[in-house]
Amino acid sequence: MAKVMGFLIDISLRWRWGTVFIALLVVASGVYSLNRLQVELLPDIDFPIVTVVTAYPGSNAEQVLSDVTDPIETLISDFAGIRTLQSTSSPGLSLIIAEFEFGEDMANVESLLTDTLSGIKFVDLVQQPNVTRVNPDEIPILQVSILKQSGLKDLVPLIEGEILPALRLVNGVVSAEVPIKALAGTSLTRTNGQPSLSVNVLKHADSNTVEVVDAAMSQLDILKTKLPQDLEIVIVSNQAPEIKGSIESLQREALLGGLFAMGVIFLLLVSVRSTVVAAVSIPLSVMIAFVLMNWQNMSLNVMTLGGLAIAVGRVVDDSIVVLENIYRHIKMSKGTETSIVSALKGTKEVSGAILSATLTTAAVFLPLAFIGGIIGAFFLPFALTVTFALIASLLVSLTIVPVLGSFLIRTGSSSERLERWLNRLYGPPLKWALQHRLATLVIAALLFLGTLGLFPYIPQSFLPGGGESLLSVEVMLNRPMPIDKMVSSGGPVAQIETVLGGLRQTGKVEIFRVTAGGSDVAFDRLDTATGGLISVFLRLTEGTDAREVADFLRSELKGQDRTVMVETVQTNGPPSAGLELTVTGNDYAKVSGFAEAVILAIQDVEGLVNVKGNIAISEQFGRYLIYRYNGNESVRITGSITSEDTQLVNTMVNQEIDRLGLPEGVTLGTGGVAQDIQEAFIKMGIAMLASVVLVYLAMLITLRSFISPLVIVFSLPLASIGALAALFITQRTLGLPALIGMLMLIGLVVTNAIVLIAFVEQLRQRGYKLYEALIEGGKLRVRPILMTALTTIFALIPLAVVTDQQATIIGAELAIVVIGGLITSTFLTLVVIPVVYSLLRQDRS
Known part of the structure; x- marks a missing residue:
């Protein structure tokens, strides 16, 4: 390795102008690669989840369980890599959610499961199971509400005949649809207090989100000039501004960080020329990183760009060490040797040290490639980007830095005094x-x-919250209610809109959308889509405190006839503030009884809201929904954590549960943020130990x-x-x-x-x-x-x-x-x- 580095340094200084020319080519390649990178909010992640939905018209929940859910669960449980199996059996419908280990080929799992299910002979009336993967690309990149004063009857032909075809022609759009329930009349949507229909736009997996959204918005602007004047198009959800804002923020922070770093170098070297030489290493290293990212088909997102922002200060380190040593050799020579010789000696003297330092820094990220799970999925692109930048900084410090140093570095009295x-x-x-x-x-x-000893006094969470501008509200009525009665004067929808309208008038809410009879997203929750559900989506104005508004809505919307759930919508990463407990056992009476006791015990825990369980028993209908977890009867208890210290809330919840004691034959499992925190600490602890070993081995090899x-x-x-x-x-x-x-x-x-x-x-x-x-x-x-x-x-x-x-x-x-x-x-x-x-x-x- 020493000979390779020596040769690299020799050839760079022997052909100085050739080295400068190659550096310019690298910059050009970096700009070209940057323009080819897709711009997304988050890395492309293949979530290891498949759903199986099977319709069984005319059946009750017990029949669905025995005739559909049981045989499908038995089949899926034999698949390799299966982690958990959740099912909901409801009148006329079976929903199964299968979670596999991260790293499984989900396209293959989906195909194999579809083929296997096609061979099962169900009883009459059972329809063919529908197998789908949970795919981030199925989340709409753009949601709009269409309003018309003359009513929805005239609106449907306009949407189907004009708006949807125009959006589908946009390059990169894979579909533009109105939710099925809205067209079927089983749900009704109102936006800002007016009847409306929603349109959800999805993109191709390999398309640039920002470019597709911008093109779709331009198409909508053109449509506005052609459609009736009483038609209004309201943008409810748009991924592009958030992506642009996050990326611009990280770009700004990286640029400021680079300027701050240059200021430090100038103060400690007291030389404009030396600062310029060191400054060159930052853009060159970043451009090489862009080339490598393009080679690996990576996208520009908050993780990769965050990696570059973090690496800005580190990529200049190797160049600083080389630069300072060249300066020292030039000063020691007192003019007896040329600047090229001083640059050669100075660079070779520290080449082993910077090689060891760069390899050890890069080695710490290697374990992230093997720990798997959500941590590996989200942070591996970050680790790769930082590693690319570090490798680039090593090459720059051994080639272009000594060349520029031989041209520009001079000794000075101010630097010597310092x-x-x-x-x-x-x-x-x-x-x-x-x-x-x-x-x-x-x-x-x-x-x-x-x-x-400071550990107990530091808040703990999976991911920090903050910055949310979206809220979702679910109002579940205690008794089913026809949609026309929900939206009638004085009905629950009117009550909700009165509260939301007040918030809009005070300038806290920009847009609100209320859907009676389900939700108005691209994929609805089948197990809760009943006549008693009202879903609300709110976009807050910039600067509004989301938690303050959420607390206000919980207070104002509550009532004896309903259960109200208000949550912030986190769009820039996985959910990080959810409580999830799963009570399982063979005896449903014991399971549901203990679940009710848990809900009662933890609902007053400070920092915990929206506590509820999916206990589905009514006096009129009996048990109308049957939930199972890994083949056992189950009740899922969920809640939202509003405290920054999510681990403290989880500890208080566990204390309350410990006081109850666990009945015989009943088990309690944790999920949500509690499991996320535990998994993160264990996996990162293993990664750190592995990193220490790798760092030692890297130094052992390089330092001999x-x-x-x-x-x-x-x-x-x-x-x-x-x-x-x-x-x-x-x-x-x-x-x-x-x-x-x-x-x-x-x-x-x-x-x-x-x-x-x-x-x-x-x-x-x-x-x-x-x-x-x-x-x-x-x-x-x-x-x-x-x-x-x-x-x-x-x-x-x-x-x-x-x-x-x-x-x-x-x-x-x-x-x-x-x-x-x-x-x-x-x-x-x-x-x-x-x-x-x-x-x-x-x-x-």
């Missing part, structure tokens, strides 16, 4: 630490143990030493001091983004230690005594260490402080963890690592 000032500041603490090694280690250990990597690993606990302290001070949640930040720290903090220890080893090989090598190595490496740490810290400040609420997955929590960890690890590394090294190494005889 270097002397840093040495005077750092020298005494380092000498004291080496003379009081036990005291130094005890202080570091006490700081580490002290911050571990057993002891030096062991010394460097001691810097890892020093990072947790600042990471936990930063979360405690800011009261940000310890969740998945923060855990990813912890994982990143494993690779980032060892970089400084590698730069220091690798140079100390070189000095010892030149004949320096151990103590002298540590003192001299520390003085000569304190500036590049500070520069690499501070550039990363300042590059992350916009993400930690200025972050737009739209980007919650890659946001403040991750940045705060990395900033806090780097602050403590950098300053403690400069004193603790030399102490540990001195204890494990001895002077050569």
Whole structure:
């Protein structure tokens, strides 16, 4: 590897203008690749869920269970990779939801299941089962409501004859439809208090969401000029602005981070030329990352762009180390050698250190490719993007940086004064630490143990909330009611619209849509689509507090004749604030009885709302819905967590359940955010341990030493001091983004230690005594260490402080963890690592 890097450095400096030309070609390729990347909100994820819907006209729930649900469940349970099996048997209909392990080929599962079910002989009247996958591409990218003053009768021909055909002609649109229930008359929709029909637009999987939505909106603008004047088109849901907003926010934060990083380099090098050389590494590394992303058919989304925003501060680190060492060699030569020779010597001297640092940083993300589940699915694109940028930064630092350095770098008195000032500041603490090694280690250990005590005082969640602008409301009437009675004067729909209309008049709600008799989305919930359901969708005005409005609606819409559920709609990631408990057993009376007791016990837990269970028994109809979980009778209890500390709410819920005691023959399983948190902590803990091993192996190979990597690993606990302290001070949640930040720290903090220890080893090989090598190595490496740490810290400040609420997955929590960890690890590394090294190494005889 050393020969390969040496050859790369030699050829780059020998053909300097050729290297510059290649760099320009890379920029052009990067721009070309960027324009080819699809723009989406989230990565393309193949959710491992299939649904099987089977109609059985004229049957009751018991008949559906025995004649349809049972045989299908038995068949699916034999499939490889099956994880859970949920079913709902209702009059005339069977719904089965099968969840498989992440990584299963769901297209193959769907095809195989369809073929297998076609061979089952059901009783008469049972229709052919319909098998479908849960696919994010089936979520409408655009939802509009069409209103007409003359009424719905005249509206249907206009929609079917004019609007739908025009939208279907838009390039990238796979379908534009009116919900089936609306056309059949089994549901009725009103938008902003007026009768309306909804149109849902879906796109092809390989189409660019923003481009398709923009084209569809342009088509609607053209239609408005041709259609009757009393027809109004209201945009209810539009994915494009959110995608644009999230991406523009991350682009802005990455740009600000890059500018902050350049400011740090200028302050520490006191040279415009050197700053320009370092600055080149950022766009070049990003352009190479774009080329690699295009090669891997990745999209530009909040995860990949977030990875680039995070990497901005790190990609310049390798160039800083090379740059600073070239500067030192030019100064040492005092004009006795050319700038090309100084650049060659300076780059080769640190090439091993930056190779080791880059490989160790990239190695920490490797476990994410194997942990699977929702964590791997969402964060693997993020990890790949950061890795691409890191590999690019290594290539840039070994090629274009020494070339530009040989052209531009000059020594100056201001930089030398700063270097002397840093040495005077750092020298005494380092000498004291080496003379009081036990005291130094005890202080570091006490700081580490002290911050571990902060865990109970840091909020915990799966993903942080905030920034939601959409609300969904479900009002379930205690008794079924005809649709015409629901929407009549004084009926429940009119009552709901009075409350929503008031919110719209005060400027808190932009749009509201009420659907009586079901929901008005592309795919309706079959198990709740009864005559007693009223669904509401609200878009809030910008700046409105979604939780405040949700609390207001829970208070204003409640009544003795109904159950009200109000939830924020999280569009920028998986749901992160839901309670889910599943009570199962063979005796439904015991299961439902215990479920009722649980609901009663937990409904007053602070921070928990919308508690309900799917207990389906009525005095008039008896048991009209039969729910099963993995073949057993079940009741599913759900709720919404409004507290930032979701883990605290889960703990209080478990305490209430423990007081009840579990009846014999009844089991209780947790799902929702409680399971997500537990799974995230376990999987990320495994990933961190694996990353430490990989980091050690990478250093073992590149540094060719057993002891030096062991010394460097001691810097890892020093990072947790600042990471936990930063979360405690800011009261940000310890969740998945923060855990990813912890994982990143494993690779980032060892970089400084590698730069220091690798140079100390070189000095010892030149004949320096151990103590002298540590003192001299520390003085000569304190500036590049500070520069690499501070550039990363300042590059992350916009993400930690200025972050737009739209980007919650890659946001403040991750940045705060990395900033806090780097602050403590950098300053403690400069004193603790030399102490540990001195204890494990001895002077050569």
